[in-house]
Amino acid sequence: MARRTKEEAEATRERILDAAEQEFQQRGVSGTSLEDIARAAGVTRGAIYWHFRDKAALFEAMMDRVVLPLETEMLRAGDPAVADPLAQVRLATMGALRAAVEDEQARRVLEIALHKVEYVDEMQGVRERRIACLVDRIGHLASIFERAQAAGQIRLALPAAAAASGLHALVDGLLQNWMLDPGSFDLVVSGEALLDAYFRGLQTPA
Template identity: 35%
Template sequence: MRRTKAEAAETRAAILAAAEQMFFEKGVSNSRLEDIATAAGVTRGAVHWHFANKTDLFLELYSAVQLPRINMLDLEQANEKGCDPLAFIEAAALNWLDLLSKDQQRQRMLTILLRTNFTGELERVQVAVDALDAEQTQTLTEMFEKAASLKLLDQQWSARSAALALKWLMKGACWEWLLTGQKYELAEAALGMKTLIASFRKL
């Protein structure tokens, strides 16, 4: 039984690896399950045993390399160590940029997301992406609200406007970096992000 489970796990991993590479090279809409099966060295039946369709396969890949989550529990733990919300947000954002610059799998998956038209059978992927985006915006807003309650947030910013500005800068910088073939260093985006966060802080 253990061997069977191990073999199933290996097959699933092979399918996911083949799908990721094919989605990156050919695009999601141009990738057929038959081709993914061939690339993975398995039968189409094996692919269908693990995944009902291409959408389920893509969602599995996406869930494995989602954007790092900033959550309120982490912030509360940081507060206990004397870290203010704005410093925590800056550290988390810098960590995300550093992670993206080094993680090629994450780079491939985000590039696939940017290239894909999520209509028809792939609408469920867009729903998942939108849900994560909304969750992160809400979490960032709550963090900036915490900063405001501590008299740290400059009055020119509302909690929501600060959250949106930071999100737009981060996403825009990362998306352009990926779509233009990484023609500049993400450290440049980090400098811009630091400048923006400095404007959030009340002097």
């Protein structure tokens, strides 16, 4: 009985997160109330509060379902056991771009994160967390570039932190613009070409 109750609770949590995705995409995060989500999920507001402290916590859990799996591959690039960290960064980055195109849930959540959220009121804490995650991500990339340089894979023409910030800006800009008008360019084809050009551009001419 306890196991069934736990499974039922997990199923309810997932239903709430699914409803949040749909409502946030349609109404925007600020324009969506917990009552809207409860109605869409077929639960009470009390059921939402049982699983999530507030709308910000619900938003973060919704993001984590999609973002954490994508970031796992990037984290692997920092593992000393990975012989070619740059190839792993490329693999992880292309995986994220493909997910945006091919995975309906990933595309929906990325659209919400990039175009449907205002970091005001109760979402201020989410903004601070995103900034902290961004700092960590760029620091992680910088350490990977430093490893690649020490191994002779690249010869950086600028500080590793600047190179990492540039790569993040490139990928973020691609996603931002493609989400506005998916028909305007091929995200995977353009992303791959630009990513390879960026890596080539990091090298100091011999």
